[in-house]
Amino acid sequence: MTTTFFLVRHAAHDNVGGFLAGRSGGVVLGEAGLAQAARLAQRMRRERFDAIHTSPRERTQETAIAIAGACGFGEIRANPALDEIDFGEWSGRTFDELNDDPDWRRWNEERSIARTPGGETMLDVQGRVVGCMEALAGQHRGGAVVLVSHADIIKAAVCHYLDLPVQGCFRFDVAPASITAIVTGDWGGKLLGLNEVVA
Template sequence: MPTLILLRHGRSTANTTGVLAGRTPGVSLDERGLSQAADLPRRLAELPLAVAVSSPLQRCRETLAPLLDARPGLDLHIEDRLNECDYGDWSGRKLAELGDEPLMETVQQHPSAAAFPGGESLRAMATRAAEAVREWNARVTREHGPDAVYVMCSHGDVIKSLVAEALGLHLDLFQRISVDPCSLTVIRYTRLRPFLLRLGDTGDLASLAPREAPADGKAEDGTAQGDAAVGGGAGAP
């Protein structure tokens, strides 16, 4: 079975403006996100990547672009099941506003029961993403051998759900996982079990530095202390 590198897209314009982008069209990488993407060829230089698989959204395609330019023989495949969660009526809204929605408590504490109005449930998101990984693992093994390494570019909540699935965690625990923009999460699959080799690796420890707590106990994006950032957050400032 192959080794999968899960790549979260670089920081986007929605991340920096505190908006829950979802599947809103036209959301691109910001200046920092473009810089993060430009560094990917260096970070992955030692790895013989078999294929690249991407969510259909623009910010994921932009993140992979420098890597594909650096490796002309690397094929890109678009996989709809890696798409961002369909947040429905929440899409395009400020995260600071969403913190007061009654559904947010369910999203934080009981995500397996959370379904977004006009969109999909987190449970459905996790199921489709896991099915995509299983099918791509089989395809990559068949076409490139059991020791192949490949990369998938997707979104924060999708990647968190895949990590939970690999670790055998209930989806209700996936909010305990964090993956920053352009971070690398690596899972090696075997016949009997997966192994989590890296989680949210950016090579940058700046996001771990203590930050001054705001007076109201909430971050700039409206996330209360102890809550997970819906969609994955913006990472280090």
């Protein structure tokens, strides 16, 4: 029996790409991001699913609310396993600032062993998201689940199911408001679609 996962990256906040939002509070969708979430939500009406789980961050919850509203779905569950990487003191800093930090450069060069100031490696991140998916697969055999999360969290899951090293996360994109689909079963997992962006 298989379970399908729709891994959805949150819609863009107003300064996406300008700074590392991380787990900073108050990072919400602006007007453009809300419109993007609405388009994504209309696309998700074509899918059948049994549950929506979301990262605790505001931007993911707003995206999940748009999907639930368009699909006539009730409950949304905040799931800490889908949370953004804990970037600690890096959160809120611009990428220009971070590029001058040797620890930031090491994090990007050695994701499997380097730790963020919050204490996570990419393998830690991968362990929590894959563990979450395995638990949900047991609850939704034969069904489908929407997971609204963040780019690196989704990339960690894709790397696991494609048997790529976590450093392979730089070999593909996960854009804001994109859909990546994975089906899992007792035999492992298969990528059905990567980074589908709704125009």
